[in-house]
């Protein structure tokens with residue numbers, strides 16, 4: 001199971017960003033951030049400023065340590081279209097060429113944003129601005145077509161309370177974000193399309209939920225989106241939340257990749273750097289980490305010394321904490337066991353079972369024997385067929401058809417229970433408890449149904465031990 005999970009995670013990450021170089025022996029400690037991240041199929045990147053590429057201390061560290069680059073300012077709208085209809089890619093290309101000549105990949109940042117718009121765009125509104133946004137996306141993406149690993153299509157569109165940020169773009173209509181993504185997919189079908197924001201690391205924060213709901217909505221309606229970038233600027237009142245991994249796995253469970261895209265931490269706290277790295281490593285669809293600059297002196301908030309190298313280019317203790325975490329990467333997510341109810345020792349892993357509802361006498365069933373990710377499970381008359389046959393594995397997954405896992409689409413009350421390609425995450429791990437309930441490792445909540453009839457959908461809910469939450473593997 002461990003080996004299979006490692007391969008699955010690696011394939012997913014490689015598949016997302018194309019072929020990687022040969023993977024080093026996972027048992028040998030790698031000496032740089034990029035090579036250490038590659039051991040688990042991930043990347044480790046940095047923001048690069050074109051104006052610093054003449055500094056040899058800067059370029060030596062950047063070329064040695066990183067395998068992904070984001071242009072810090074040079075691919076933003078004010079840089080790429082300073083006058084309407086006149087595109088300028090000189091600084092962006094300088095970074096692109098520097099990176100790719102050294103075998104590094106490049107993330108594009110960013111196409112539609114309320115900030116760093118050229119003056120002419122700032123003064124537009126309504127349908128004129130909407131068209132200007134579409135033209136800008138088409139113009140920039142045409143230039144970089146087929147060249148980039150990902151684009152931050154839309155940046156920072158939400159308020160802290162989870163509502164939409166008011167901006168000239170928002171003023172063109174609430175659908176501006178999906179229009180941006182649809183335009184981007186048509187402009188370059190080969191590049192991954194990301195939504196990128198800050199302060200969406202804490203799962204219980206309003207902004208996180210606002211973005212999550214938008215991504216869920218986009219996935220349900222087929223709006224093209226491939227990834228969510230969590231900027232991970234830990235500064236001032238914001239620091240590494242204990243539920244960061246839950247946030248990453250919850251976004252991932254919607255069917256998108258996640259990445260930490262602009263990491264910096266006040267005074268480069270070693271525990272926060274190690275913790276954010278580990279959270280990413282624990283989530284198979286967390287495909288990489290990018291720090292927002294090389295040395296402290298390169299940072300947009302240099303007075304807080306938030307990066308991995310000091311102003312002289314020396315490795316800081318935070319660097320070591322990140323490298324050690326990357327080198328210790330385990331393919332298996334660590335996940336806290338719920339305190340109650342008590343997992344049963346009698347559940348036997350490895351045999352095919354039906355999951356029989358005590359109240360209904362009906363079985364947990366995948367509708368129409370679907371194998372499609374995201375198909376929600378239901379109660380149905382037990383029939384012993386493959387779409388009702390579940391295997392409890394030693395890593396607490398409940399598999400069906402051998403390749404799909406029982407999967408919680410979120411961790412809150414009422415979250416859907418569905419099937420999804422097995423990925424080793426905690427939202428696909430289940431405890432079979434001695435009181436007859438089955439609870440999710442990530443949420444601590446129990447499988448639950450509101451009724452007893454055929455077609456009743458299964459959800460997770462606070463465990464109460466009542467008959468509608470009791471299921472037996474039999």
Ligand code: G3I
Pocket residue numbers: 072073115116155198231262300
């Ligand atoms: O290049 C000019 C220089 O000629 C001029 O003399 C000077 C005077 O202020 O300004 C220089 O430009 C500055 C530019 O950085 C390059 O250093 C801009 O004023 C300054 O506003 C700009 O700041 C950038 C900021 O985005 C703008 O929003 C930071 O470098 C950049 O790190 C920061 O990055 C953002 C991400 O894109 C999105 N997420 C947050 C992150 C941090 O704010």
